[in-house]
Amino acid sequence: MINTPSVDWFSISTILVLLGASFVALLGAVLVPESARRTFATAVSVLGFVGGLVTSVWLYVDSADGHRVVSDAFYRDRWTALSQVIVCGIGLATSLVASEQVALPRDEHISEFFSLLLASAAGMTFFVGSANLMVMFLALEWFSIALYVMCAIDYDVEGSLEAGLKYLVIGSFGSASLLFGSALVYGATGHLGFAEIASAVGSRGLSGDAMLVLGLAMIIAGLGFKSSSAPFHMWTPDVYEGAPTTVTAFMAAATKVAAFALAFRVLRTAFPQEEHLWSWAFAGIAVASLAIGNLAALVQRNVKRMLAYSSISHAGFLLIGLSAGSALGGRALMYYLVVYAAMAFGSFAVLAARERELGVPVTLENLAGFGWERPFLGVAMWFFLFGFAGLPLGGGFVAKFYVLSAAYRHGWTWLVIVGVIATLVSLYYYLAVVRSMYMRPSEELRVAPVAGGSPAREPLLHVAVGLALAVSVGSLFAVEPLIHLAKHATSSLPF
């Protein structure tokens, strides 16, 4: 007879809702006739994510006292709930875009795609709440495996399969590093739970122990792979470029949220005694990410690749907030994640529309005149790019201000200077995209804008981009309420 733990079912309801929707979507692949499959799967996915949003918002409201549930394996607190809200929001927007963009022109695998999307989002919402090393690894593998397959879903598209394979191989390397690091930490402390690790280190004076530090370093490396921070970023440009653009949009936004939300929790909860080590480590990784991301993006002509490098550089900014390690850093991180997720998702979604219209990869050349042909998508892209660059056209500006403030509070003026210089460099390539969208009419470059006929009408994609735009612009004006949410979320972590 095995003793089963008492389960607080409500605390994992977001995960259950998403998983349930995933099963229904998968059943649709068999039971629903092919003609209705796309509509059915989209509806299931949208409903699933809306359900997830509802439960996670509810959990946020109802979890003011953060505590662990299910044999101390999972955190029911506001940090978890807020991260889940963001992931579900991204998932909802992804469902809308995917419905019009994925697995075209045939409807093959559309149900499976949505099933995987829901499953990976479920994994992420599990990941951000994990309370011990075992659950963390399990959840990481859970959402990663779903992502590997999603990258390769358009297997007849050149690059998609390659992207999936590359992500699988390098992602597994990252997972292995995380697992080995976890094993070392367990070896050093004899505990798997985050809180127990910290108390063991404190009570037995293990701080600075070689095995513990090596384990921590390997965990940091493993999370570095997932958050695509330099020098663990090598897979990012290739995978982002090769994967179907919808999947790229989801990965760029949601994976970052999951990885950073969890990283902050692990470090604060399990390794507070080693803060002097990990804050310097993350500052170093931040500088590397900013340098590599920005400099490499300067020379890209392929816009998807450029945005991939830009996502590396934004990982650098997020790491600045992470390395500060303070409550202010946590708020900065959460705010930045909301804004960044909206902008990253939106910009890739716009690229998806252009890519579909052209049938070839989007480059700076064939983006010419796009802003005038598709005014709404063009203006949205304009907002996203200026927001990325930290100009006050949206919350991107406040987000940068916040992380840099966190760094300054930590006493790191030099990191503020690095961030500022990185922003200046980034301006060049973001503006290059705006330049080619608006300032070079396509007639001038003699690029056929559309391969036959007018561009496809994509109402759902427009809705998704509109949502992203509303979040990225709205966050500039609604700083106070968002920070309020982030403050409550951060207060559930130990400081």
Add this chain to the structure above:
Amino acid sequence: MTIADFTSLLVWLPFGAAIAIWVLPLSRYATGSLAVLVSLLEVGLWIQQAAHFDFSHGGIQFEQRARWIGDLGVSYHVGEYGFSLWLVGLTVVAMAAAIGYGFWVGRERPRAYFGLMLFLTGATVGVFVAQDLLLFYAFFEAMLIPLYVLVGVWGGAGRLGATVKFVIYTMAGSLLMLASLIVYGLQAGTFDLVDGPTSVSRWVFLGFMFAFVIKAPLFPFHGWLPDAYREAPPEVTAVLSGVIAKAGVYGMLRIAIAKFPEPTSYYRTLMLALGAAALVYGSVLAFRSTSFRGVVAYSSLAQSGLIAIGLFSGTNLGYDGAVLQMIAHGLVSTVLFLIAGTVERRTTTDEFALLGGMAKGRPALATLLLTVGVISLAVPGSAAFAGEFLILAGAFQRAWWWAAIGAAAMVLAAMYMLRLISAVLHEARGSTVGDEALDLRPGELALVVPLVGVLLALSVWPAGISHNSFGGDQPTQSVEAQFK
């Protein structure tokens, strides 16, 4: 709605109108009319505020506050001092003229164009009324966004290079300002410009100044200026030199001098030297320039230098003169660039070699250009003369040689401006000046004449501004006292 609400209304009305223009599928004519109407409404709102402004005592008026980023001490805080009121006035008047010009010449893609011009209006007014550092910074940056597109889309052949240079230059300065303001604000615990304490940090001061000397610009940070002023559409160049550049010198007054008294006096000689260098170098370049826009562009550089001398002289007369000169030069260069635009429309060029003899048969053009030219070269009795005289007198109180340099530059100003007038209006008829090149049309007159009228009024009563900028006759006391 109280008169204080007008401060926010002045900022947000153009943004709202811009969004309306982008969203509503209006015709070309309706779009332009709406934009002109909104810009005139801005002028009306400003007149209403000026009428209610209490010039008799200093300090901030028409204040509004709201929470923005509470936990870092950032708030939405707007309000106007005497001098900010004048700069807001300059902005709304110059922008109305520029928008009117855009309507008159019928810019392509009207919805995008007018929306961006209104966006620019809102952002620029915001710079002059913001009383919170982060808010100031946000508006300061926000000006760049429409300018980038306005120059890049509607500009001349070399526009792409010009925009990149312009944006990278100004952002390099602004981002250092961002670093500086984080340091200042977090040390002070508030980003509020009215409540915030003064600081003695020289590094932070230099960070702010770097942004302002690029925006103004002063020598040697003017690298972006010739390209941007040449490639932008004339009405955009007009606001760029007439209004946007003033945001740089305004920042020196409102932030660098007011919040950093110790670093200001420590670097006084350096800043005066930069101002003098800009003044002399700009004047010489203007004299050497071979095109209409070139002369006015470099003379703007020279004038920024002169204004900086006035500000950093740190004397009552210098401050008064600097504010008066900001307004006078803002109007002069707006009018001159608009006239340059009308000349270019008639002749397709602004090169002196291809122009000439336009006075004959074009009395309105000749009269207006001559009037503005004469005001601009600071003929005694003109608004610019009053401004320059005050600045030089202020500089003289600091040390006589600064005034000597300034006076020498005024001679150069007469030389380049007379050269411009004769090269365009007189001399032999240029090869591009045909008989079909008409005199100024009613639409153009409606834009230029009011601006010239304001300039003439200022010439008659310059004290209207110079006595009413700091709430009393003692601006140095005000600068030190009223910003606390």
